Amino acid sequence: xxxxxxxxxxxxxxxxxxxxxxxxxxxxxxxxxxxxxxxxxxxxxxxxxxxxxxxxxxxxxxxxxxxxxxxxxxxxxxxxxxxxxxxxxxxxxxxxxxxxxxxxxxxxxxxxxxxxxxxxxxxxxxxxxxxxxxxxxxxxxxxx
Amino acid sequence: xxxxxxxxxxxxxxxxxxxxxxxxxxxxxxxxxxxxxxxxxxxxxxxxxxxxxxxxxxxxxxxxxxxxxxxxxxxxxxxxxxxxxxxxxxxxxxxxxxxxxxxxxxxxxxxxxxxxxxxxxxxxxxxxxxxxxxxxxxxxxxxxxxxxxxxxx
Numbered sequence: 490x491x492x493x494x495x496x497x498x499x500x501x502x503x504x505x506x507x508x509x510x511x512x513x514x515x516x517x518x519x520x521x522x523x524x525x526x527x528x529x530x531x532x533x534x535x536x537x538x539x540x541x542x543x544x545x546x547x548x549x550x551x552x553x554x555x556x557x558x559x560x561x562x563x564x565x566x567x568x569x570x571x572x573x574x575x576x577x578x579x580x581x582x583x584x585x586x587x588x589x590x591x592x593x594x595x596x597x598x599x600x601x602x603x604x605x606x607x608x609x610x611x612x613x614x615x616x617x618x619x620x621x622x623x624x625x626x627x628x629x630x631x632x633x
Numbered sequence: 634x635x636x637x638x639x640x641x642x643x644x645x646x647x648x649x650x651x652x653x654x655x656x657x658x659x660x661x662x663x664x665x666x667x668x669x670x671x672x673x674x675x676x677x678x679x680x681x682x683x684x685x686x687x688x689x690x691x692x693x694x695x696x697x698x699x700x701x702x703x704x705x706x707x708x709x710x711x712x713x714x715x716x717x718x719x720x721x722x723x724x725x726x727x728x729x730x731x732x733x734x735x736x737x738x739x740x741x742x743x744x745x746x747x748x749x750x751x752x753x754x755x756x757x758x759x760x761x762x763x764x765x766x767x768x769x770x771x772x773x774x775x776x777x778x779x780x781x782x783x784x785x786x
Contacts, residue, residue, distance in 0.1 A: 565738070568736075571736055571738070572732060572735040572736040573735070574735060574740070582767065584770055587767045587768075587769055587770075588716065588769050588770065590769075591716040591717075591718065591768075591769040592715065592716050592769070594709070594715070594738030595740070596718070596738075596739070596740040596741065597718075597740060597762065597763075597766040598766050598767040598768075599765055599766055599767070600767060611765060614761055614762055614765050615762070615765075617758055617761070617762075618741070618758055618759070618761070618762035621741075621743055621755055621758050621759075622741050622742050622743055623726060623731050623742045623743070623744055624731070624735075624742070625728070625731050625732045625735055626728060626731075
């Protein structure tokens with residue numbers, strides 16, 4: 490595969506991070522997972538020119554400090570970042586959170602269930618969908 | 634799909650439209666499929682309040698009159714329409730189309746598989762993902778509705 494497909498995981502819950510990273514790394518579409526625990530670090534990562542641009546962002550909404558919705562607003566207001574698909578992975582099934590997230594142009598909203606098996610299934614479903622997708626190539630290279 | 638609302642298919646190729654319909658049937662998907670043949674018709678459909686609102690839009694890109702990118706430019710800046718997830722289903726693998734679509738906040742970009750078996754698999758995967766994913770409700774709920782949902786438990 491000519492292009493690495495990094496995935497940015499914005500998640501503050503350490504147990505979820507471990508479970509998600511394990512499933513992601515077992516899959517053959519995501520080559521690297523970069524994890525950040527808060528919105529500030531996510532933006533710093535995305536705006537640092539030396540970092541690979543993620544193919545996909547998995548975003549928790551309940552983060553310490555700046556919320557996931559605020560981070561989503563910042564990403565979608567930034568012309569260089571707005572084309573990165575963002576999938577929300579949150580414990581919240583509040584209609585307002587779902588409404589606000591879709592209003593900001595997310596590409597999916599998965600409610601995190603408490604069980605490990607369910608979380609693994611959720612991540613697998615997300616991956617099988619995005620494996621089917623054509624994603625933008627960001628490095629000026631030609632995908633052939 | 635997660636709920637029973639219809640799926641709006643925007644597709645000018647009648648064979649492809651038949652293939653999507655057949656895949657829905659073979660997968661026993663119960664969502665009604667509404668079919669229009671270009672962006673202009675899709676907009677007219679969405680703007681007519683007597684039509685069912687779709688939970689998901691499946692959008693072809695290369696269409697006469699109003700193409701998929703033009704349709705996205707209008708719907709994704711419309712406060713009443715921009716929340717509906719749009720999945721591009723196209724033969725175009727042009728990088729420019731991919732980049733433009735994602736900048737316009739599509740929720741997926743899938744190249745139409747040529748043979749039927751893979752086509753059904755693609756529709757199955759789309760259906761599974763959008764069954765697991767929450768979908769926005771049609772309207773901002775009123776404070777009363779919020780009370781009703783949060784009283785439980």
